[in-house]
Amino acid sequence: MMATVIEFIVAALLLAGAAFALVGSIGLARLPDFFQRLHGPTKATTLGVGCTVLASAFYFSWLEGGISLHELLIVMFLFITAPVSAHTVARAALHRHVKTSSRTRGEPWKH
Amino acid sequence: MAARSWLPHPNLTLFLFIVWVLLMNTLSVGVVLLGALLAWWLPSITRAFWPEVPHVNSGWKLFRFMLLVLGDIVHANMVAFRLILGPTRKLHPAWIEMPIDLDDPFAVTVLASTISLTPGTVTVEVGRGHHKLLIHALNAEDPDALVAHLKARYETRIKEIFE
Amino acid sequence: MIAAVIPVALAMMSLALLLNLFRLLRGPEITDRILALDTMYINSIALIVLYGIQQGSDLIFEAAMLIAVMGFLGTVAVAKYLLRGDIIE
Structure with a gap:
């Protein structure tokens, strides 16, 4: 019984993780300008990896009959670093005057 | 102030300890002792790098x-x-x-x-x-x-x- | 159930990596390429972890951790280089 429940949780987390990562990458590939593309990887991909790694933590805890939580370190690290790398790349783009799509409203630094 | 000098950065100490235990992935006596030692020692010697300690109210x-x-x-x-x-x-x-x-x-x-x-x-x-x-x-x-x-x-x- | 799900997840991850590769080659801006590389390393962590589950081996964790650390440093270093190289006004 317990095994079925854990197997179900792991399978669901794996699928959700892969789906989030895929959607993040689709966003990176198809959105029209750089700043819009930035949104896919920072959120969806990070959460996707988070789900996958969480699935791994569940799976190995169950497989080895103990508590295996060191995968959480990766999640923790990714959730702390994702906003930082997004921020630095975005600043670099801003300083290089990367074009935004004409639909983008408001450019506060211009007035 | 006395508490400050031997434990300059309690939150960082706690964080380091958790990271150490997760990295080792076991909870044996040796891991806990060495983790506690490192978590206490590292903030003390790196104190000069931390201009202000973030204060958590709750x-x-x-x-x-x-x-x-x-x-x-x-x-x-x-x-x-x-x-x-x-x-x-x-x-x-x-x-x-x-x-x-x-x-x-x-x-x-x-x-x-x-x-x-x-x-x-x-x-x-x-x-x-x-x-x-x-x-x-x-x-x-x-x-x-x-x-x-x-x-x-x-x-x-x-x-x-x-x- | 897990054995059935893993190939599906692996396929989705591989597709995600291919899409990142498309953006890496296409650009058009250098920042797009950095972003594509950044996403690629994050996705490859997921791929490695998936492979670890499939093989039933926990040893692969260290590799994933290393990629996480090095990838982040690489992204920040390149972005910082761009910031210093071209400062407006």
């Missing part, structure tokens, strides 16, 4: 804030699912300037990171003197409402926790 509130953000991240991704897979013509990208009234640099960092991780917004630039953030939103039909939402949901809570 650990319980911080924990609840983290749960709130985690929930919002999941919710934000459901929304992003729809935005990314839907037609790009329907998106309303916008640059938004958000005034902030936090003073502590660490609190500003937490706010900026939280905004980057949640609903369709990325913090691009922190203004000089930490008075405003420049945010890019993927889909903001009403920028003012978005700013009000971010302020009410995150900034007030962060202000309560860190200031």
Whole structure:
């Protein structure tokens, strides 16, 4: 019984993780300008990896009959670093005057 | 003051200890002892690098804030699912300037990171003197409402926790 | 159930990596390429972890951790270089 429940949780987390990562990458590939593309990887991909790694933590805890939580370190690290790398790349783009799509409203630094 | 000198940075000590135990992935006596020693010793010798220790008013509130953000991240991704897979013509990208009234640099960092991780917004630039953030939103039909939402949901809570 | 799900997840991850590769080659801006590389390393962590589950081996964790650390440093270093190389006004 317990095994079925854990197997179900792991399978669901794996699928959700892969789906989030895929959607993040689709966003990176198809959105029209750089700043819009930035949104896919920072959120969806990070959460996707988070789900996958969480699935791994569940799976190995169950497989080895103990508590295996060191995968959480990766999640923790990714959730702390994702906003930082997004921020630095975005600043670099801003300083290089990367074009935004004409639909983008408001450019506060211009007035 | 006496407590300060032998334990200069209690939160960092706790954090280092947790990271050490997770990295070792066991909870044996040796790991706990060495972890405790390192977690106490490292903040002491790196004290000079930490100009000011972030002050946490309430650990319980911080924990609840983290749960709130985690929930919002999941919710934000459901929304992003729809935005990314839907037609790009329907998106309303916008640059938004958000005034902030936090003073502590660490609190500003937490706010900026939280905004980057949640609903369709990325913090691009922190203004000089930490008075405003420049945010890019993927889909903001009403920028003012978005700013009000971010302020009410995150900034007030962060202000309560860190200031 | 897990054995059935893993190939599906692996296929989705591989597709995600291919999409990142498309963006890496296409550009058009250098920042797009950095972003594509950044996403690629994050996705490859997921791929490695998936492979670890499939093999039933926990040893692969260290590799994933290393990629996480090095990838982040690489992204920040390149972005910082761009910031210093071209400062406006």
